[in-house]
Amino acid sequence: MRGSRSYLHFRSVGMKLFVILFCTIVILSSVLGLTSYYTAKGIITDEVAAASSQSIVQAADKLDFLFAEYEALSRQFAVDSVLKADIEMVNNSAAGTVKKTAAEDRIRRKLDSVKGSDERLLGIRLVSKSLVEAESYKSAGTISLRSDEAIMDRMKQIVDAKGNPVWFPVRPKGFFDAYNEPSLTMGRLLRNIQHPEAEYYMLIEIKGKALTDVLSNLHIGLGGEIRILNPEGTIVYGADNALLGQISSIKVDPEQLKKKNHSFTAPDDRGDAQLVVYQSLKTAKWTMMGYAPVNDFTHSASKLLYITLLVVLAAALIAALIGYFLMRLIGRPLGKLAGLMEEGQKGNLQVRTHFKSQDEIGRLGISFNKMMEQIALLAGQSGMSANEVLATSEQLVAASSTTSLHAREVATATGDIALGATSLAEEAEKSNRNVETMGLKMNDVAEINTMMDASAGKVIGVSNQGSELMKQLVEKSESSVGMMNLIVQNADKLRQSTHLIRSILTPMIAVNKQTNILALNASIEAVRAGVAGRGFIVIADEIRQLANQSSESIHLVSRITDEIGLDIENTVKVVNEAAPLFQEQITSVRESSSIFESVKQEMEDFIGHIGQSSLSIAELLHFQRQLGESMASVSAVVEETSAATQEVASMSSQQFIVSEELVALSAKLEGLAESLKESLVSFNV
Template sequence: MRRSWIIRFESVGMKLFLIVFCSIVLLSTVLGLTSYYTAKGIIMDEVAAASGQSIVQAADKLDFLLAEYEALSRQFAVDPVLKADLETANNKQVGTVSKAAAEDRIRRKLDSVRDSDKRMAGIRLLSKSLIDVDSYKSTGTGAVRTDEGVAARVKQIEDAKGNPVWFPVREKGFFDVYSEPSLTMGRLLRNMQHPEAEYYMLIEVKGSAITSLLDNLQIGADGEIRIVTPEGGIVYAADSKLLGQEAFIKVPDMSKGRDKPNAAGGPQLNHSFTAADEQGQSQLVVYQPLGIGGWTMMGYAPVSDFTSSANKLLYITLSVVLAAGVVALLIGYLLLRLVGKPLGKLASLMEEGEKGNLQVRTNFKSQDEIGRLGHSFNRMMEQISRLAAQSRLSADGVLSTSAQLVKVSGTISLHAREVAAATSEIAGGAASLAAEAERGHRNVEVMGEKMQEVTELNATMDISTGKIVAISGQGSETMRQLVEQSESVLNLMNLIQENSANLRESTHLIRSILSPMIAVNKQTNILALNASIEAVRAGEAGRGFRVIADEIRQLANQSNQSIQSVSQITEEIGQNIEDTVTVVNEAAPLFGKQIASVRESSAVFGEVRSEMEQFLGHITNSTAAVNELIAFQRQLGDAMANVSAVVQQSNASTQEVASMSTEQSVVSEELVALSGKLEGLAEELKKSLVSFQGSS
């Protein structure tokens, strides 16, 4: 029973049924789910765009409202009348009447502003000392309550340096004294000339004003609208208990991705995303940054509020998939009837034919592929029946032929063994001849290697001889240059002797010149002495002349010293010249002998070079003779190699003939064996054909 189920499951009909069923169901499911998620995405995009547009409009309205209060605070900051009244109220030198009048004008101005705007909870000018007595407020506002929280908020106004500062909606107002939530804007009214007249201006807006502004804004059926700070703190919410708490759903950092302009030139409304709330429910979130305080208006609603209509499409998809499954079952059953059943019947008939029953036939009436397959099966079985009958007749013929083939194969095997023995003897002789030829070839190769070594030695000697000749040429050239240099030195020695003689004569001439100069110097010294004596005799009248005489005597002494120095130097120069002449006269014969030796060495180098050139010629002739001998050795080696190759080829051919003869003998024996096997196979074929039914 189990085998029947496996066969039925693995049948072609069952496979076609599964393919059709799975294809139809899968395509229907994919198409339905794709349509569902596409429709869901389109709905979410449209809702996000519409909600985003509503958020943008509400944010613009809120920005406009808050901008009005900032403009109002700027008017107070630049109002000269209010500024003068504040200075008067804080001037201690002003009388009580003037001060009271100024304070009355301040309060009436605050009351008029508050009465003109019903959305305003109150307006207050808070003293920098935070004392209620020194502050001014409109009617209907509560008293000042100071604590650490109020002081911290006032410190923010102080740090803003006159710029407006917005504080989130607080459940009981800025001072925690109101009965309803309020939104507060603070600004420092600066006065550079009178710092004591500076006040903190606080404009408190009712939280209900923002609620009424956002009443028409609805995100989904259960959506909420909130205003949050960049850190995620809740500035405004419909539930006042949430004020000041941290929002669970955070708005993305707006500084990382600014709005990009669309084709119309305005900002793109792509401020939307989905996130989970505290309960884990998916929410569609749309947001728009406000121009006041860096806050962001955020609205969100459950995604299920918008996708409920798309769920109908999911139910339709499931219904279509179910219907497609039923249709696929019907189509599969039809395929089983039209394809699976005929193929199963044909497989059963093939199994009967496999057992040897050649009488089986199909009875398919259809003209499709299965019908054609049944007709082909019938024709195939008829041809197999005819083939079995012919095979029986052929087996009888093969059986008689194999007996004759056994006899002929025995005769051929005997002759092949005789040819193989004769060929083996011929192969032995050829092998001996090949060994002798190989030995002679190796001797010729050894002789060639020795000749090659001689050639290499001659080449090395040739290179060395060439180097020696080149070195001899360089030595000859060097000796020639040395001879020329020695002759030049000898010429210089002769010039030194001539110059020394000239210097000796110049020294004698200098001495002859110095002698008159010494005499003149002595005479000048005597004249200077006489002039000094005469100046002394003249007394005061000859004082100037005496000074001149002293100077002349000093000059004469200096000249005498210089002449003595020159004379001494001249004597030393003369002595050095005499010494130089002596040395040069002694060195001149030595240079002559050195030149003679150098010339003899140059001649020796020339003879060595000529001898080496003759030796190089002999080496060249020897190398040429060795090269001719190598050529003859190569010819002899080639001849021996040819002989060895011919012998080896003859030996190989003989061995091949012997091998072929041996193989022929083996083949003959195998032929005898195959003939026996063929006879046995013919008997077996004849017996096997008997098992086919319907063969004649």
């Protein structure tokens, strides 16, 4: 009995009020404190993100300015006419050794002067496309070239840029993996369209320390880090050189680069929340990213958690005191009233309350006393009524049985009529659907005829265009034949010109031989003259050299003239071979034009047949519509008949069901009357 009372006490209204009030105050206090904490944390994070975003933007601008300086330097090299001339001189096989050496010296001095004027440079190179060290130039202090697969791949990127600057990530040992310190490299192809052999790769290697100096004033949080990433998320620059070339655990997605707010939070490889700010560089296709643990900025907001805990404890104590007061004020009277109700439930209608308060609980006690008095009076009257109901229910059972029998017979007959009407309606509906299907098919045929008519019109239009094009082609082919005849005439004139050039060269060769003989005789006479003829020896040698050069030029002109004559003969031969082909082409074009005319006539006859078919289909559609209207009328009449029959059948079925229910209710009423009579015996009035 004690366990039952404690269970009822726990389920009491007073305990529920206590629990509701206690939980409400504690939850509201907790929600208010936690909301304040997270709001303050979010505000701090947003403010720090805004300030850090400005810092990262300024640092990115500095890097862009630094990179722009070296891009401008590379452009100066690309447009430097003196450097271009020196490179062409070095690659000119006909130039003398002295000129080549002087040009190479000027190139090296220019590279050394640029490197010496900028302490941030680790080295500057002009590398030949063949990567041959003897054909490449470098500033003082740099290392020899290497040509492994990775370096060749980087050189290919420079070629693919077609003269635009290409920035390569910071590498721990430089572009050629040969330095003792990291460096950032910018590559550019110095193009030379007139002399492709004089094209060089220009490599400007910048110390990694230069980037560190630019970013030295940028700090994000207490333990933040600055990185530069390429579009694939690979680390281009970082404080730890061991991470260069690895995939960053925190990346910036392309979608985030389009947003105006350049900050977000993301977990690192250890799962700690990081505040990330970023900015894209304008020169290189890289992204500068800085991140720091969110706890570095929000640790001051943790004090709100302790304050929230104290407030929740105080609110819990106050809620407990108020809840206990409510249990005493409301729970105890309701418990007594519940006990009296349980006594009334057992049949004791003589229980009464003795509440003296004037509040709702006191009014509830007075109402309980009146209710018990009325229930006692009602129980006495119900006993007398139960005897009368029992007698009436016996008569109702007999009448309900007779009604149910007649209703069953009517329902069976009506069901048979409804079944026949339903079958007739289904047949009418099926015929109507067949008529509609026939109409749809006829419409499809009409649409197909319309499309065929339009297509035939398009074919006629295309045939007209083809005929016009064939006429134009005949005219152009005849013009081509005239031009080929003109080419043959010009070739004959050129052949005559080459013969004239040969006739002019013949006496020039004889004059050159005579000049050479005269120079030789002058040399002999000068030797005979001894000391007095030394000056004539020099003059004779110069004349002989001029004669040799003239002879070479004349032979070159003669060879070119022979080649021109051979090309003219080949051209005339090809033109003569092509002339019959042009005549055959003109004949084929004229035959094609006549075929187009025949196609046009056939399509016009086809359009006439399509028109006759469309008229026949229109008549069939008219007859189909009349048949459809007749079938629709028949179907409507059948449906109305079927609906009326089904309604009668439904009403008959419902009448039968109601009769059956009436019989059941009569029997139930008889049972209830007996039960009521027995239950009233248990009341103590």
